[in-house]
Amino acid sequence: MQLPFPIAEEPDEISREKGRKLFAGSNADFLKGVVAMSGLPPDDRIEVCFAGRSNVGKSSLINALTGRTRLARASNTPGRTQEINYFTLADDHYLVDLPGYGYANAPLDVIAKWQKLLKQYLSGRATLRRAFVLIDARHGIKDVDEEIMSLLDSSAVTFQAVLTKADKVKLKDREKVLAQVREKLAKHPAAFPEIVLTSSEKGDGLPTLRAIIANLI
Numbered sequence: 001m002q003l004p005f006p007i008a009e010e011p012d013e014i015s016r017e018k019g020r021k022l023f024a025g026s027n028a029d030f031l032k033g034v035v036a037m038s039g040l041p042p043d044d045r046i047e048v049c050f051a052g053r054s055n056v057g058k059s060s061l062i063n064a065l066t067g068r069t070r071l072a073r074a075s076n077t078p079g080r081t082q083e084i085n086y087f088t089l090a091d092d093h094y095l096v097d098l099p100g101y102g103y104a105n106a107p108l109d110v111i112a113k114w115q116k117l118l119k120q121y122l123s124g125r126a127t128l129r130r131a132f133v134l135i136d137a138r139h140g141i142k143d144v145d146e147e148i149m150s151l152l153d154s155s156a157v158t159f160q161a162v163l164t165k166a167d168k169v170k171l172k173d174r175e176k177v178l179a180q181v182r183e184k185l186a187k188h189p190a191a192f193p194e195i196v197l198t199s200s201e202k203g204d205g206l207p208t209l210r211a212i213i214a215n216l217i
Contacts, residue, residue, distance in 0.1 A: 005161070005182045008194040011211035019210030027090040028066035033083035037120050041086055041094070043127040048213050049096035052134030053144050057164040057200055061134065062087070062097060064200035065210060072097055084121060093213070094127075101144055122155040129216045130192065131159040132209075137166045137197070140177045141184040153190045160192040161185060162209065167199035 011019065021027075034040055052058045062072040071087065085097040098121075099114055122128070131152055135141055141149075141161075152159045161181060169177065178195070185191040196212070198205035 005185050005191070005193055005195050007178075008196045008205075008208050008212065011208055015211040015215055016207050019207060019212075019214040022089055022093060022214040023066050023210045025067040027088075028068055028071055028095070029088050030071060031086040031088050031094075033085050035083055036117065037124065040084075040121070040125070043125060045092050045094055045127060046129055046216055047094040047096060047125065047127045048129055048216065049098050049131045050134060051098040051131055051148055051159075052100060052164075053136075053142065054100040056100070056134045056136050058097065058100060058134050060200040061162070061164060061198060062095065064203065064206055066095075084117065095213075096128075101148060119151065119155070122151060122157050128157060130213075131157050132162045132196075133159050134162050134164050135181060137163040137169045137174060137177055140180040146184065149185075149188045149191070153188050155190075157190060158192050159188075159190055160194065160196065160212070162196045162198055162205075164198055164200065166197045166204055167202045 010016075031041060032039070050058055050062065059072040063069055066087075066089075072085070083099060087095040087097065089095050098118065101114075122131070133145065133148060133152070135145060149159065163177075163181070166174065181195065185195075196205050196209050198209060200206075
C-alpha cells in the first residue's frame with residue numbers, strides 16, 4: 001500500500017542535469033533583502049521560497065543547493081530576521097529565503113511586522129510556484145511549523161515539506177518522525193504529496209530538490 005506523502009524519488013538523468021545546471025554556483029547570486037512589499041523585484045520569473053523555524057538549517061541547505069558556502073548567511077541579529085532575501089538562479093528563477101520563525105525572544109512589534117510582511121508576500125506574489133517548508137528531521141513538525149502551513153493553506157500556496165539534517169537521525173527514529181510528519185501534513189490542503197529528505201552535510205536529497213525546482217512551470 002502506498003504511504004501518504006511518500007519520499008520523493010531520485011530524479012532521472014535528464015531532470016538531475018537540468019537541476020544541476022540551474023543551481024550551478026555561477027548562476028546563483030544574492031539580489032536584495034526586502035523589508036516591505038514595495039521593495040520586491042518584478043514578478044517576471046518563476047519563484048520558489050524557503051521557510052523554516054530558526055536553526056532548522058535553511059541557510060546551510062541554500063548554500064548546499066547552490067554550491068556556494070556563503071551565499072546565504074545565518075543571522076543572529078533581529079534586524080535580518082525581518083528580511084525576505086532574494087537570490088537569482090540563472091535568468092529565469094528567483095530563490096527566496098523567508099525570515100526564520102520561532103524566535104521566542106523577538107519583540108512583539110518585530111513579530112507583528114514580520115507576520116504582516118509574510119502574509120502580504122504569500123497572498124500577493126503571482127509567480128510564486130511553491131513554498132518549501134523545512135522541518136528538522138530530529139524533531140518533526142512543531143506548532144510554529146503548523147502556523148506557517150496554515151498560512152500557506154489560506155494563501156492557496158502549494159508547499160512541500162523538506163526534512164533537513166536527515167543524516168543526524170537513526171533509521172528507526174526517522175520512521176517515527178516521518179509518521180508524525182505525514183499525520184500533520186494530511187490536515188493541510190496546500191501540502192504537496194511528497195516529502196524530500198535532505199542532508200546539507202552529506203548531500204542527500206539535493207539532486208532531487210534541485211530537479212523539483214528546475215521542473216516547476
